[in-house]
Amino acid sequence: MKLELNGQTREVDAPDEMPLLWALRDLCGVTGVKYGCGMAQCGACTVHLDGKAVRSCVLPVASAAGKKITTIEGLSPDGSHPVQVAWAETDVVQCGYCQSGQIMSAAALLAEKPDPSDEEIDRAMAGNICRCGTYQRVRDAIRRASSMRRARR
């Protein structure tokens, strides 16, 4: 089947029910998307499907065919997406394993709600677990990215 992955068309030979996560990681070699739980509990596998945040570990690859798939690698060519810039300025990351998923969830949130309330941030990010406990800086970075976007407009 054909996948529209980060602006390129990729042909993959996968059974329909294989989760998108493993098609991306094992068949396309795109490893920024992470395995954490396999049951949509932790958010490490978050990617965008037509701009919406989805958990790729429970999404059959066949259902992603024909849609625009964006992984962390496709969010910006050089780490210059406002969320990534805010992440760097806020010094968010620790081990870093969950951060691709955190950033993809945050980017989807801000695309939909450029100026989210604290409650909206909490709700949008509740599906992303971080064992290092970077939550507070994640929150700060989302607020920073939001104000950066406001300043640009």
Next chain:
Amino acid sequence: MTLSRRDVLVSGAGLLIAFHVPGKGRAAQMDKKPSVDPNAFVRVAPDESVTVLLAHSEMGQGIWTTLAMLIAEELDCDWSKIRVEHAPAAPAYAHTAYGLQMTGGSTTTWSEFDRYRIVGAMARAMLLRAAAERWKVRPRSLRTESGFVVHRTEQLSYGQLAEAAQRLSPPASVELKPKKDWKLIGKPMRRLDTPEKITGKAQFGIDVQVPAMRTALVARSPVFGGKVKSFDASKARAVPGVEQVVQVPSGIAVVATNFWSAKLGRDALQIDWDLGAGAELDTGKLLASYRELAKAPGTLAAAKGDADAALVGAARRLEAEYDVPYLAHATMEPLNCTVRLEGGRCEIWTGTQFHGVDQMAAAQVAGVPPQNVIIHTPFLGGGFGRRATLDSHFVAEGVHVAKAAGVPVKVVWTREDDIRGGHYRPMYVHRIEAGVDEKGLPQAWRHTVVGQSILTGTLFEKFAVKDGVDAQSVEGAADSPYLDAVAARKITLHSPRNQVPPQWWRSVGNSHTAFAVESMIDELAWAARRDPLEFRGALLADKPRHLRALEAAATSAGWGTAPPEGRARGLAVHDSFGSIVAEVAEVSVDARKRIRVHKVSCAVDCGQVVNPLGIEAQVQGAVVFGLSAALLGAVTLKEGRVEQSNFHDYRVLRMPEVPDVTVQILESDAKMGGIGEPATAPIAPAVANAVYALTRQRLRSLPLRLT
């Protein structure tokens, strides 16, 4: 020559003291400065890059930046030209205090504070000499400035001097900068590993790709200690993508072209297990048996005076029993290990905290000399102690699978494998009896600790377990600073054994001892009708660092002022890994009796500060880690089976549940302590004490649940 494990341990005598008394044996160890080969730690290249080699693993704690700061401080290089790499497994990278290459015990920064600065100073001296030879002047007439050697109006870059400097022999001694001249140490520095970690480029063990590599999942016994009796792999072999099914000591490995096929193949295996005695395990019964044990004293761990007599004669006597459950680390990156056996070499890619031990274990399984075991270390997706395994089980298993399969293999653990895989923070019961005087101050203290020893039965037993007492089982209890004010005390330990493999878990023994001791101190304060802060102050009157931390945290939390409606505050202070952390938690309870923590005010004294931005992150992270355990964490067993399996039933904190954590760093002249772990332990008692203040219900079991 093949080195046996025993030989290595004997030659690595540094283990001896340091492991037995965590955090206290190191002074003696550090006096003997290691002879350092700067080339093993830093490379200055003609392209102006300065590459720092890390003797320890980056698992989130920020040493990728901190250790680079130490070298850069003395080398006087351009910070933007710094690159960092993990060092290989080799004797040059042995821990300066423990004599074995490893990452843990919150030791990296203090144990490398001298070595990495010395390396930076050595490299700078060599660059200066190279420049002096070029210009035919005396090195003393030269200075350095951000990556250049300067002589009057002329300058040469480090890159221009790199090759000439490399031909020189390292200086026999160097002088380190005085503190007043530091430009980096003590300044907030952003992390150097951010660019790759926010773009998906950072490589973790699970991301490693090796030519011709296959992915394997291993079916392990559903109960601890079980063995394969027989198995039928015909259905597993029929799964597309599955190439081999092989038996290894830990179970049955399904080797496939990708993870998903390996998982489907493993699901299709039919295995008949010989479960053994582990099938009887039940944490409810275990807890009852621990409580029974706690009624009588165990092996003596520490004593002063006659606590038994003093208890009898006390004006008033209080007793309480506390318990904590098994806990999984649940690192975000599940365990994995990639192995290639080729040409008499064993190459390993894995996120490990225990290079020294893993190298030996892999050598034994692969049948090659240890120096032929090459360990490549990608980033670790969290560690918290899970990747420092005394038995190297996940590395040894990886080698077994690669050997049996005859191809390079990446063994991956699923989340279920991780949560059910043992190697937990062990369950513990604490019973404390205190005899108090008319003012309510304790004069007698009898503390009985019950729980599995982590080190008994391991390679480290003979160094770490003395007279039947594993010091890590009672750390924070036997040496609690509160006890100096108690005339008669006795701390004893029972170390029952069972099939559940115990493991170091962020803050180790302190994760349970701080809960017991700080809860009991709080109970005594309330019984004496004294303010919990003032009461602690009376007991710690001659401990200025503890007092300062307590007062700083209390002031920042608004202690003594009325909390917002429906909330209350509780506090705790704990001394571990050479650092002192005080925490005040502000809590409320909702209509469904769920505990909500709104704010945590921390004050930390870890001695010399290297990177305050990193310290803040570690303290905030440790509080969240400890709070997940305090409010939610428990692994339970029934008929030998672990009842939890993934994040839906082994819950950890999510963003809406995370409090605001403020961190005050109290720099002091005290010996440098650790920072990765010490803030973990005080949060459970701080929250329990706040819940008591709010509800007058004393919660003595973790996780904290109101009835």
